[in-house]
């Protein structure tokens with residue numbers, strides 16, 4: 208197996224690692240990789256921070272082990288290799304009336320990455336998290352054995368693996384229960400929302416299967432929390448307009464996302480939806496993965512990269528979330544399009560992100576002021592009983608995270624047993640001291 | 646009319662991307678190679694992407710005794726038959742220098758093995774009056790270089806064979822497309838130093854499918870390799886022989 212000396216980053220391009228990466232294309236080559244000892248896995252590195260980085264160490268890139276192995280139309284269960292992308296599964300199955308039950312905001316995320324972060328989608332309020340639809344998974348463990356995990360037969364290891372940041376082993380394949388859908392297009396209703404209270408009320412009241420609120424994180428005062436509520440249902444038969452993929456060919460200069468541009472963009476985004484709202488037909492990809500059409504859009508933030516702050520707050524802490532958004536808006540540092548969502552309590556792992564409440568995600572360029580602001584936002588989140596998301600984080604510290612994840616000790620006990628020599632530790636694990644006792 | 650592709654060397658990532666592409670159009674695919682476990686996984690994948698039929702079959706370029714069975718399997722399919730050849734091997738030139746016997750295997754994998762197979766298939770394609778052969782040659786075959794001239798020579802031989810086969814099949818309504826990829830992001834090139842403008846296997850598969858649809862004869866993929874090779878071919882030999890590129 209050839210190892211590539213690579214320099215690579217997470218999606219935010221703020222944190223980088225140097226190390227060797229193998230990229231097997233068949234199970235047999237994966238065995239060769241592990242013959243030299245287990246190493247942590249990476250998917251498409253769509254996690255923003257350092258979850259899939261291992262500086263000075265080795266990693267195995269799973270993205271070429273990406274085959275859909277079998278499907279049972281009777282049960283809707285798909286057997287798929289861990290490197291397969293969610294968007295590929297969606298486009299292959301939607302025309303036949305099935306979708307992955309949970310899809311994150313990028314179709315490039317792999318099945319393995321979605322399990323290891325126990326990701327959520329625009330339907331979290333009804334469908335829960337990704338791993339709640341994982342029937343079983345094949346896990347290659349540090350001791351060389353491969354075990355089959357299910358929530359019933361191996362509940363401990365399942366809960367340590369779901370959202371477990373790859374620390375129990377390398378997931379090689381999984382059986383996912385797909386969700387029946389009407390077809391491969393979406394009927395999307397878009398409504399302008401004038402402010403914070405209305406936004407929360409609409410999210411609470413939404414009966415749609417897929418619901419997401421886009422927030423203009425630069426709007427202040429009366430406009431705080433204004434944005435667009437999108438509600439979607441799958442459908443079939445209609446033919447939406449297809450747009451071509453675009454690519455950001457270079458790392459953009461800093462002014463590309465400067466304040467006036469961001470503000471103008473948000474204004475336009477908001478205004479494009481008429482006062483009365485509208486219902487439009489979209490290809491599923493456009494609705495679920497709106498940013499994927501611009502390849503490498505993360506390069507728009509220039510060579511310093513960017514951060515995403517994502518927290519979830521309990522329902523009762525809605526006022527604290529409002530204060531948090533206010534802090535963001537007043538800072539003037541936020542980037543276009545923040546996302547606000549209602550979450551249910553659905554989660555499958557000890558370290559899974561979701562809790563019942565509201566989740567807010569905002570991008571910031573990687574600058575000193577923004578990093579300080581994010582620190583403050585984290586403090587506000589902890590104080591309000593919320594938590595931040597490992598898939599997005601690149602700045603938090605260990606002590607903060609323990610306060611947010613009460614089941615950390617349970618997870619740690621299981622992970623220590625599964626990988627006593629910490630061979631699966633990554634940069635994130637070390638930064639947040641997730642594998643150390645105190 | 647149904648179309649069935651016999652894909653030789655189907656475990657390579659370029660072949661995988663191409664198989665998926667034709668599978669999603671509903672064509673049948675016979676996935677030929679040596680790693681039957683891996684081919685079975687790909688067959689499942691092609692099937693779920695919409696292939697009318699997807700099956701793993703055994704093919705070893707160095708074992709022509711198995712070719713006849715494979716030809717019979719292909720003949721069992723109705724409709725048009727097409728073939729895509731992705732086989733080839735590129736041992737390190739240094740290994741070859743140390744053990745010249747490796748030349749035989751390289752030439753068999755990259756040229757004579759697939760040529761023999763295609764020669765068995767050609768009469769059937771002629772009988773059915775159509776179908777396409779996609780043959781993957783290489784820019785390395787355009788000019789012998791110190792770094793990999795055995796591989797290059799084998800691919801050059803294969804390219805010449807394809808050109809003759811094109812001449813032959815055209816008469817029967819068939820077609821042959823010669824593909825000359827530059828650097829492609831595969832297991833073969835992973836981690837090699839000094840590569841530039843590396844294309845994804847999906848990009849190459851798109852180019853191949855387009856070339857098939859337009860009945861192109863010889864394509865470079867990505868296209869700019871045509872110009873790179875044009876320059877390389879025209880460097881006078883008295884200069885070229887001293888270069889190391």
Ligand SMILES: Cc1cc2nc3c(=O)[nH]c(=O)nc-3n(C[C@H](O)[C@H](O)[C@H](O)COP(=O)(O)OP(=O)(O)OC[C@H]3O[C@@H](n4cnc5c(N)ncnc54)[C@H](O)[C@@H]3O)c2cc1C
Nearest residue numbers: 250251252253254311312316317319320323326327373378
């Ligand atoms: C534009 C965009 C939108 C997003 N929207 C959402 C969203 O709506 N909801 C949401 O929940 N997330 C969202 N995300 C985050 C994304 O879904 C997660 O970061 C996901 O984990 C990315 O998958 P990946 O394949 O890139 O994994 P990576 O980022 O490469 O890896 C993530 C983690 O999984 C581990 N891992 C990967 N593969 C394996 C394996 N085979 N076995 C064991 N461990 C493995 C890695 O070690 C790492 O710890 C979004 C990200 C982007 C860029």
